[in-house]
Amino acid sequence: MDLTKKTLLDMLYYMKLTREIETRIERKLYRQGKIVGGVYVGRGQEAIAVGSTILLEKDDCICPSHRDMGAYLIRGMSPRVIFAQYMGRKTGATRGKDANMHMGDMSKNIVAFVSMLADTVPVAAGIGLSFKMRKQKQVVLCFFGDGATSRGDWHEGLNLASVQKVPAIFICNNNQYAYSTPIEKQMAVKDIAVRAQAYAMPGRTVDGNDVVAVYEATKTAIGHARLGGGPSLIECKTFRMTGHSAHDDVKYVPQHLFDEWEKKDPILRLETSLMRDKIATEEDVKRLAARIAREVDEAIALAENDPFPEPHEALEGVYADQVIKPPLSIADAFFPQRK
Numbered sequence: 001m002d003l004t005k006k007t008l009l010d011m012l013y014y015m016k017l018t019r020e021i022e023t024r025i026e027r028k029l030y031r032q033g034k035i036v037g038g039v040y041v042g043r044g045q046e047a048i049a050v051g052s053t054i055l056l057e058k059d060d061c062i063c064p065s066h067r068d069m070g071a072y073l074i075r076g077m078s079p080r081v082i083f084a085q086y087m088g089r090k091t092g093a094t095r096g097k098d099a100n101m102h103m104g105d106m107s108k109n110i111v112a113f114v115s116m117l118a119d120t121v122p123v124a125a126g127i128g129l130s131f132k133m134r135k136q137k138q139v140v141l142c143f144f145g146d147g148a149t150s151r152g153d154w155h156e157g158l159n160l161a162s163v164q165k166v167p168a169i170f171i172c173n174n175n176q177y178a179y180s181t182p183i184e185k186q187m188a189v190k191d192i193a194v195r196a197q198a199y200a201m202p203g204r205t206v207d208g209n210d211v212v213a214v215y216e217a218t219k220t221a222i223g224h225a226r227l228g229g230g231p232s233l234i235e236c237k238t239f240r241m242t243g244h245s246a247h248d249d250v251k252y253v254p255q256h257l258f259d260e261w262e263k264k265d266p267i268l269r270l271e272t273s274l275m276r277d278k279i280a281t282e283e284d285v286k287r288l289a290a291r292i293a294r295e296v297d298e299a300i301a302l303a304e305n306d307p308f309p310e311p312h313e314a315l316e317g318v319y320a321d322q323v324i325k326p327p328l329s330i331a332d333a334f335f336p337q338r339k
Helices: 005-029 046-053 069-074 079-086 120-133 152-164 192-199 211-226 255-262 266-276 282-305 311-315 330-334
Strands: 061-063 140-145 168-174 203-207 232-237
Touching: 005 046, 005 069, 005 079, 005 211, 005 266, 005 282, 046 069, 046 140, 046 168, 046 211, 046 232, 046 266, 061 120, 069 079, 079 282, 120 140, 120 152, 120 168, 152 168, 152 192, 168 192, 168 211, 192 203, 192 232, 203 211, 211 232, 211 266, 266 282
Parallel strands: 061 140, 140 168, 168 232, 203 232
Antiparallel strands: none
16 A cells, blocks of 8 residues: 555545544543543554554554554444443443443454454464465564563564564564553563564664554565565554543653644644645545544444443353354454355
8 A cells, every 4th residue: 555645645534533532431431431441542642552453454464552542443443342342331442341342343343352462473373374374475473562562472472473474464563561560660672663673583672653654564574474475563652641541640741741742643743744845735634533423423422322231241242152142263253254
């Protein structure tokens, strides 16, 4: 995919839509008591999921994490389903069994995750291996934070992916804090990307607040993977412009860091670039914001009127002998027509 005017405008749309959805979830619905449980957002990190996922083809796969809302949107999960998910409605992605970002949709090749945030790294390696064994050209993108790279399953997953030369792109949202632990107290290396050297795979560090930089790095890694070159690691340096979750007052982060990173806001940077290059006008940006606000208003209204699940539905789709049966394998889930 070339970086066309349409692609740039699409990226702006998805980044702004991501922020509007998450703002409503964290700062309105949660505080109104309409969402109960954990709320995790990616404010300030929108360029990473959008700049990478927008490159994918239909049959490619993603393993997102809890700050990758843009990836869900690009892969086709609607705002209504997302709001229904957070409000525990049966029309949500988990049919009311969960009420946060622990969601996926196998019809869209979105693999759900759990709270152990390196857990999908070996899963992504396995998905990539299934693509390779079937001699298919699909790739898998796997997202995680800086803290995940200090876990054993992260290293095991990268090692497996490298040994088997699977078509996987591992994308690190390095937002400087693993919950409340700053990066300098997590690891001695300056750049997480250097860890790729231990697994003989390309490693690259980019400005995670520059959506074009993320796009270009991911494009190179996807091309490498599709040609059989194996996996890559992309570290996107960014900053979490909020607490770890909605209940976190984030007092452990110095104020000057918020002040510094606010000037690097990825959405503002793209808007400024588009207006400078005469791809969009200030009026275009205002119209886009108004359009997104309407779309989100409509999605919330629909989701709030959706029903909650019935009590008996809590156990449906949980065990293999029930109504909703799991696929024989994750590869079969992606390609049921090949059974």
